[in-house]
Structure formats: C-alpha cells, structure tokens
Amino acid sequence: MKNKVNTKQALGFFGNYLTIWVALCIVVGIIIGQVFPQFPKTLSKFEYAQVSIPVAILIWLMIYPMMLKIDFSSIVEATKKPKGLTVTCVTNWLIKPFTMYFFAWLFLKVIFKSFIPAELSSQYLAGAVLLGAAPCTAMVFVWSHLTEGDPAYTLVQVAVNDLILLIGFTPIVAILLGVSDVVVPYDTLFLSVVLFVVIPLLGGYISRKYIIKNKGKEYFENIFLKKFNGITEVGLLLTLIIIFSFQGEVILNNPIHIALIAIPLIIQTFFIFILAYGWAKAWKLPHNIAAPGSMIGASNFFELAVAVAISLFGLKSGAALATVVGVLVEVPVMLTLVKIANNTRHWFLEKEK
Numbered sequence: 001m002k003n004k005v006n007t008k009q010a011l012g013f014f015g016n017y018l019t020i021w022v023a024l025c026i027v028v029g030i031i032i033g034q035v036f037p038q039f040p041k042t043l044s045k046f047e048y049a050q051v052s053i054p055v056a057i058l059i060w061l062m063i064y065p066m067m068l069k070i071d072f073s074s075i076v077e078a079t080k081k082p083k084g085l086t087v088t089c090v091t092n093w094l095i096k097p098f099t100m101y102f103f104a105w106l107f108l109k110v111i112f113k114s115f116i117p118a119e120l121s122s123q124y125l126a127g128a129v130l131l132g133a134a135p136c137t138a139m140v141f142v143w144s145h146l147t148e149g150d151p152a153y154t155l156v157q158v159a160v161n162d163l164i165l166l167i168g169f170t171p172i173v174a175i176l177l178g179v180s181d182v183v184v185p186y187d188t189l190f191l192s193v194v195l196f197v198v199i200p201l202l203g204g205y206i207s208r209k210y211i212i213k214n215k216g217k218e219y220f221e222n223i224f225l226k227k228f229n230g231i232t233e234v235g236l237l238l239t240l241i242i243i244f245s246f247q248g249e250v251i252l253n254n255p256i257h258i259a260l261i262a263i264p265l266i267i268q269t270f271f272i273f274i275l276a277y278g279w280a281k282a283w284k285l286p287h288n289i290a291a292p293g294s295m296i297g298a299s300n301f302f303e304l305a306v307a308v309a310i311s312l313f314g315l316k317s318g319a320a321l322a323t324v325v326g327v328l329v330e331v332p333v334m335l336t337l338v339k340i341a342n343n344t345r346h347w348f349l350e351k352e353k
Contacts, residue, residue: 022331025237029244030251040245048191055242056195060203062235063141063196065228067204070151078153084280084289088157091276092135092297093164097172099271100132101125103264112260120318124261126177127322130308132268133172134301135161138196139334143299144292145232146338154292155201161296162193165304173308192304240331247324254321261325269333273298277341287348291341299334302327 033040046053079085108121108128116124137158144154211220244251251258273294280290305323313319 021233021237022240022335025240026244026328026331029241030248032241033245033248034252040242043242044246048187051191051195052242055239058235058239058242059138059196060200062232062239063138063200064203065225065231066141066145066151067155067200068208068225068228070155070201070204070208072152072205072208075152075156078150078156081153081289083283084153084285084293085157085160087276087279087283087285087290088135088293088296089160089164091272091279091294092161093168093172095275096135096268096272096297097129097132097176100268101129101176103268103271104128104132107264107267108260115260116257120257123313123318124257124322126313127305127309127317127319127326128261128265128268129173129176130305130319131265131300131302131323131326133169133176134165134304135296136299137162137165137192137301139299139330140292140296142232142236143295143334143338146335147291147295147341148288149292150286150288153289155197157293157296158197162197165301169304192301236331243327247327250321250324251328257321258325258328261322262329265326265329266333269298269330269337273337273340281347285348287341287345290348294341295334295337298337299330300326302330 043052043054104125108116108124109118112121140158141151141154143149144151208220211224215224276294276297277290280293285293302323305326306320309317309319309323
C-alpha cells in the first residue's frame with residue numbers, strides 16, 4: 001500500500017488523471033494554434049537549431065526537480081552496476097531501430113497499402129525510422145520521476161545513450177533508409193543535450209550542495225524538495241500546449257493518415273517497453289532501475305528526429321509528418337506505460353528488499 005501512496009504523491013494534484021489532463025492540453029494547444037496563429041508564430045522567433053527555447057525552459061523546469069534528488073556521490077556507484085546499462089543499450093541500439101523499421105514497413109507498406117500511396121508510405125517509413133534511431137534524452141527524466149526511478153542511475157543511462165547517439169545515429173539511419181547523405185544536425189543534438197541534461201544537472205548539483213551546506217540535509221529533503229511538488233507535471237502540460245499550437249494545422253489536415261501512422265508507432269512503443277522491462281525482471285534488477293531504463297527506448301528524442309526529417313525530406317514531407325505523429329502519441333502512451341510500471345512494482349519488491 002505504501003508504494004501506491006508514494007506514486008500518488010509523485011503525481012501531485014493531477015494524480016491518476018494525468019492522462020486526461022494531457023489530452024486536454026493537446027486539444028487546447030491545437031485550438032490556440034488555430035484561433036490565435038500569432039502565438040506559435042511569435043514563439044517560433046525564439047528558436048535555435050530546431051530547438052524551441054520556450055519549450056527548453058519548460059523541460060528544464062520538468063527535469064530540475066529530479067536533478068535535485070540526485071546524490072552525486074551515487075553516480076560513481078551507478079556505473080558499477082552494468083546490468084541496467086546493458087539492458088537499455090542493447091534494447092535501444094541493437095533492437096529498437098530494426099523493430100521500428102519492421103513494424104512501420106509491415107503496417108505502412110503492407111497492411112495499409114491500399115490506403116497510402118507508395119511514395120508517401122516510404123516517407124512515413126523514413127520518419128518512423130528516424131524516431132526509432134533516437135532514444136529519449138529529456139522526457140525520460142519525467143517518466144523516471146513518475147515511476148520513482150533512481151535519479152542517479154537514470155542520469156547515467158541517459159548519458160551513455162547520448163554518447164552512443166553521437167556515433168550510432170547516422171550509420172543506423174543510413175543503413176535502414178538506404179541513403180548516404182544523412183546529415184545529422186549536430187547543433188540540434190548538442191544544444192539539446194546542453195539544455196536538457198547539462199544545465200539542469202549543474203543547477204541541481206549547485207543547489208543541492210549550497211542548500212545542504214547552509215541549511216542542512218533535513219531541511220533540503222523535508223522542506224526544499226517539497227516546494228517543487230507538481231512542477232514537473234505542470235511543465236509537461238504547458239510544454240504540450242506549446243508543441244501542439246505549432247502542429248495543430250498538420251494534425252487537422254491529415255486525420256486519417258495520422259491514425260494510420262500512429263498504429264505502428266504505438267505497437268513499437270509497447271513492444272520495446274515490454275522487452276526491456278521483461279529482461280530487467282528476468283535479470284532481477286530493482287524496479288527503480290528497470291522502469292526508467294525500459295522507458296528510454298520506448299520514448300523518442302523527437303526534437304532530433306523532426307530536425308533530421310526536415311533537413312533530409314523537407315518541412316512538408318511525409319517523413320516530417322510521421323515524426324510529428326511520434327510527438328502526438330508519445331505522451332499519452334508513455335503515461336500508460338508509467339501506470340503499468342507502477343502497478344507492477346510488486347514484481348520487483350523482493351529484490352529491492
């Protein structure tokens with residue numbers, strides 16, 4: 001019973017209804033983009049290397065509370081536990097890109113062949129591959145927070161995946177798409193890592209060290225940390241409103257194709273999560289490592305995928321649309337996986353004890 005109470009507290013005011021709030025914010029974002037088109041146009045001026053600075057600030061607000069919880073001395077200990085890193089690295093880089101290609105090909109080129117023109121289905125397939133080759137960098141901290149993951153180990157998992165991403169993304173995309181002119185926008189990649197990992201990490205480290213030194217660990221854990229209850233969830237909802245104020249017209253103009261693209265993306269997300277989560281259970285990893293580790297591969301680095309899709313195929317291409325659909329389905333699906341992970345916590349309790 002204790003774990004259920006903790007989970008509800010982690011979700012804050014929104015509790016178990018966070019999925020409903022997310023759906024409402026997506027709708028609100030689309031409406032704002034249609035009724036007040038100047039809103040996204042104004043925000044688009046504050047963009048660099050395909051990264052929206054307002055969205056980056058909100059994501060920073062989401063991640064900062066989790067970085068505060070990291071006992072930085074435990075990062076060294078996390079690197080001495082290779083099983084969790086093995087699960088996420090093998091799943092994300094030796095399995096995920098290829099299963100994404102398979103599911104997207106099966107549905108978009110075979111099952112939905114009569115509904116989607118061949119050339120367009122190839123572009124949709126390309127967009128799906130770009131998503132599959134880019135595991136999550138920022139939002140995984142949110143999923144880890146909601147499943148009470150080990151923040152230090154989550155940080156290590158994200159850092160290792162980012163290092164592999166630097167060298168692995170280009171050849172994987174080139175192989176699966178059969179193209180040799182893949183140009184990775186490294187400014188997007190590096191800026192995203194700096195904004196979504198380095199800055200909140202430094203902020204958390206400096207804040208933790210300063211406050212504990214001046215006011216003590218008890219004040220830090222029992223008073224200061226509680227001031228950030230609900231901040232992560234509010235940041236998530238505001239981020240969705242901004243993102244979908246940009247994407248509303250694309251979504252409204254392609255309702256049928258969006259539904260068709262979403263099906264293989266959703267299946268892939270559940271498949272990768274179940275694979276990694278089941279592997280972690282079989283290896284007897286603790287839940288606070290298994291849950292966030294399984295979600296790194298299940299969710300995607302959509303900023304990078306969108307940027308590459310636009311640079312390779314164009315802003316109005318099917319590939320770009322497919323990456324946008326990835327944004328559309330990710331949060332509701334990931335919240336479902338969060339609920340599954342929290343409801344199956346008892347599978348791991350014996351190990352954690």
